[in-house]
Amino acid sequence: MHQFKFHGKGKEYFGIWIVNILFSIITLGIYSAWAKVRTNKYFYGNTERSGSRFDYLAQPKQILIGRIIAVIAVSIWAALNALSPKIAVVVMLAFFLIYPVLVVRNLRFDMKMTQFRNVRFNFTGSYKSAYIVMLLKPLAAYTAIGVTFAVTLIYIMPLSKTLGVIFLLAMFFIASPFLLAWVMTAMNQYIIDNTGYGNLPFATNLKTAELFKISAKFIILMTLIFVAIAVVLVLLNVSMDSISSLSKESGISATFVFAYLAMILGMMLSQVYFTVRIRKYILSATKLDNQVQPISTIAVIPYLTLLLTNLLLIVCTLGLARPFTMIRHAHYIASVTQVDGDLSLTNATDQITNESGAIADELSQAFDLGISVI
Template sequence: MENKVRFHGQGGEFFGIWIVNILLSVVTLGIYSAWAKVRTKKYFYGNTELAGDRFDYHATPKQILIGRAIAAVCVLVWFSASHFMPLFALVLMLAFFGVYPLLARNNARFDARMSSYRNVRFNFNGSVKGAYWAMLGCGVVSMIPLVILFVITAMVFEKSILVGGLFTLLSVAAYLYVFANVTATITRYFANGYQYGNRQFSAEIGTGFFVKTTVLAALLGLGLFVALAGVFVLVAGAGAVSFIASGQFENLQGGSLWPFLAIFIVYAGMLLVMVAVSAFVKARTRNYTFAQLKAAGEPEYGFSSSLRTPAFVWLIVSNILMQLLTLGLARPWAMVRTQRYLADNTAVIGDLSLLNVSGEAFDDGAAIADEVAQAFDIGVGIG
């Protein structure tokens, strides 16, 4: 039995909440932003329905405000150090990498504990040790043989270009594997860490899938860049021929908008390629992870995700264009469109009328890790 997730929010309705949040945050010099975040979360959670019941968000503005204040201090210290004390900024950067796994883990735990369905809270119980291995240790250990291989490749190149070329291909393949393995390890950590009430989530995440996805993404990016270069050459050639034929060849050297147009085309094309590759990876990864995900207990429940790369790319590109053309005023519609698309392509497999789950009380604490993670753009999870 497939239970589709439904999102009932409307762009026009959310715009009223969003614009008030913006205005009050400006008037209060950012203090109201904590209340704004809670209102936004409650709107999106409260409008997300599964099998006739809706989700809820339980964080309070006070929790968010404390975390946001600490995050603001961290950002201010980092900004000041990077401008006036570069050496100290380097120390701070190393310290940040040292606490990154802890921040990501605590961020996931806070977000989960603040979320509920049918009055039962979610939780994230991934260990700190597991977080450090997934997000730091695995990558560091994997990089050691990779660096050795890079050094050997450089040494071999000095003696034989052919053998050096073969070692270069081997190095690229090794890098792709290491990247895929680290991504799989992080996904495995988060997928097996979530919990709903007394039902533990679990997923058997294979590295092979991520190797295939990484290779396909690299080939897709390369193919799109080659196609982009071909289009640029054709357009540039056509423009040059047109100028020469019209006797305005000197316009190619100065006083013409063509160079600016060419730069715009290149950057727009590169952005489109990056969006396409990113959407491809996210869609494949989300679909695979949800297909592997199970909620333990009797009966057992599964999950499904059916994102499609072309539709996902169009959603992202159209959202960007919509916000650019309206100077950001269309952001509420972009957020609602994204949430609706994700909801429409998400389902829980199983008879939810038989769902029997018991909740657990948590010490909510402050949203310190959550806000610091957002301040430094730490977004890790299962989508």
């Protein structure tokens, strides 16, 4: 069993982080391309497995060109949105039509820029498959939910409210998590099966049923948390009404603060549960060259504690603790990630291809498109 290690230090990275921010401001954002490369090189270079460290190969000029084009694209969209919202909607729809292409090119670029032991990763997924798993299947899932909801409200509810409620509950607790699992299975299978380490392929055997269980438990947990918050709020209001020493305004304020904090904690807990379970399952079902098995020992409570303390540090320091929280997060993720199998026994050779995709990488970030497996 080979443990990942992260050697980064908070004070060390703080110096890089603050310089990146200052130079990016002074240069009106131009230096941000160099900042991204410096940041990635620091985190990649401090991540170790079996005595070897990762490396990030992208050059700032590649990132800068992509970033300039991304800024122009976003500016055009913003201008169109101000002048004619209808045209802006059409442009946004057109953008989503090319979303799978951006994802594929982004993955190719990011993988090719990642190196370990002088061997780079790669991504060979086709555009056709990307459109199926990233556009057609999600669209089919949303359509199925929308049609079911509309049919229930228009046709079933007038006949029987009880039956209508049953249909809505079934849609929320059964159909929704199943469709979510169906889409996630296809998307993750596509990304992992088309990723390689040099000439060695990754492969995974994901089951929709397993992801459905995780998704259903996530929705149930989230529902229970919000029901519990609602019950406590009702009781809290009753107790506050009985306390004459508190004014009505202060009671409402205290209730609002409690509700807000409880909702944040509840959403974080349910999201952490979902993230942890998904990460552990996907890694357990994935292998490199059918020999090397990644393993995650991440746990809900420790990870939730880490995220909560990181959030408090950022809030209390007005954002200055951000680099320290990034280091803490990287340390934890490395400490709960292992590999079963000796990578040195595999015959991995580098596969050099055209390193395009920086534009897609920056466009995906500019429009906040989350592209990741786990």
